[in-house]
Amino acid sequence: MALPANQPVSREQAKVMNRFDITKRMVALLKHEEAVIGGIGYTNFDLWAVGQRPQNFYMLGSMGLAVPIGMGVALAQPKRKVIALEGDGSILMQLGSLATVAARGQKNLAIVIMDNGAYQITGGQKTLTSEGADIVAIAKACGLSQSMWAADESAFEELIALSLKEDGPWLIGCRIDSEKPKDTTERDPPILKDRFMRGLGVKK
Amino acid sequence: MATEQAWYEIVAGVLKRQKVDLVTYVPDNVLRPLLDLIHADPFFTAFAVAREEEALGINAGAWMGGRRSILLMQTSGFATLPNALASLSVPFQIPNLMMVSERGTMGEFNIGQQMVARTMRPVLDTLMIEHHTLTRADDVDFIMDRSITQAFATQVPCCFILSPLLTGGKVFAK
Numbered sequence: 001m002a003l004p005a006n007q008p009v010s011r012e013q014a015k016v017m018n019r020f021d022i023t024k025r026m027v028a029l030l031k032h033e034e035a036v037i038g039g040i041g042y043t044n045f046d047l048w049a050v051g052q053r054p055q056n057f058y059m060l061g062s063m064g065l066a067v068p069i070g071m072g073v074a075l076a077q078p079k080r081k082v083i084a085l086e087g088d089g090s091i092l093m094q095l096g097s098l099a100t101v102a103a104r105g106q107k108n109l110a111i112v113i114m115d116n117g118a119y120q121i122t123g124g125q126k127t128l129t130s131e132g133a134d135i136v137a138i139a140k141a142c143g144l145s146q147s148m149w150a151a152d153e154s155a156f157e158e159l160i161a162l163s164l165k166e167d168g169p170w171l172i173g174c175r176i177d178s179e180k181p182k183d184t185t186e187r188d189p190p191i192l193k194d195r196f197m198r199g200l201g202v203k204k
Numbered sequence: 205m206a207t208e209q210a211w212y213e214i215v216a217g218v219l220k221r222q223k224v225d226l227v228t229y230v231p232d233n234v235l236r237p238l239l240d241l242i243h244a245d246p247f248f249t250a251f252a253v254a255r256e257e258e259a260l261g262i263n264a265g266a267w268m269g270g271r272r273s274i275l276l277m278q279t280s281g282f283a284t285l286p287n288a289l290a291s292l293s294v295p296f297q298i299p300n301l302m303m304v305s306e307r308g309t310m311g312e313f314n315i316g317q318q319m320v321a322r323t324m325r326p327v328l329d330t331l332m333i334e335h336h337t338l339t340r341a342d343d344v345d346f347i348m349d350r351s352i353t354q355a356f357a358t359q360v361p362c363c364f365i366l367s368p369l370l371t372g373g374k375v376f377a378k
Contacts, residue, residue: 037265061287061295062291065288069264071265096255097254190295
């Protein structure tokens with residue numbers, strides 16, 4: 001599989017997409033019980049809204065830890081593909097985790113960043129990505145060579161399909177709009193964990 | 205039980221017996237012999253991370269994926285963890301194992317370490333996280349083995365604090 005021909009070189013060139021829409025497109029491509037770790041905020045809510053797969057984990061705090069949690073699942077289950085779904089504000093808190101993933105060369109991990117340049121859930125205050133920080137460029141500099149912006153929805157689907165098929169680690173940057181999420185994640189941590197562990201086959 | 209083993213050999217032995225094979229850490233001088241031993245043993249997957257809460261997240265994910273792990277750090281590193289402990293490990297009932305080499309007491313020379321060390325046990329107590337201070341090599345196996353079994357069985361985090369009484373601590377280098 002080849003990379004999509006349409007490759008934006010920077011954040012500015014990527015199309016602004018809709019969070020719920022691309023989350024739905026991503027989940028539709030999951031055919032092998034891939035694990036998905038939803039970070040906090042609207043990224044998490046829209047993952048919930050798309051449908052509660054048993055292989056989805058929903059964080060309810062610990063801002064910035066979706067990538068580490070995804071890495072841990074990937075380390076424990078090297079045959080399963082894992083997607084860590086994170087917002088721009090969240091990944092900015094834990095940029096070191098990108099270097100850790102790169103250093104480990106975690107083959108079965110893909111990171112998807114939903115970047116609207118805002119702390120939307122707290123009132124839309126600007127994050128540093130709207131002031132010039134380019135997460136894909138940062139990821140590449142951390143050693144994640146397979147990092148790219150999704151040019152548009154079809155390029156996003158191509159990149160997700162590629163990341164599910166070929167060895168990672170991958171990082172896919174997505175510019176998204178500021179639409180409200182379609183639902184709110186149920187806040188019941190032990191149940192969320194229990195479902196996830198059963199979904200991964202760890203608990204019977 | 206009298207023992208001839210060094211504290212770090214006992215710790216590594218308990219981890220192996222308990223099938224704790226993933227070790228994430230931010231290093232410390234006191235931990236160095238343990239880290240050296242772990243890195244030299246192919247049983248363990250061990251690596252350093254950029255920040256302690258990152259390791260807590262990795263270990264939480266590993267647990268949910270069916271793998272046992274421990275986070276090694278020093279006192280000041282523990283002080284970066286309360287948010288992740290309070291919003292991930294405790295509410296999700298994830299048995300994150302932690303081992304902290306205790307700085308800030310019994311001969312500390314760095315005031316920053318001295319102050320931050322005082323926050324450690326109050327934070328653990330506030331979050332109702334079981335913790336044990338290891339002071340004697342003879343006790344290490346029993347305390348760790350039983351506590352790890354309990355943490356996994358009851359799905360709660362557990363923290364082991366390595367006292368200078370056990371390790372010798374870090375002494376003032378002039």
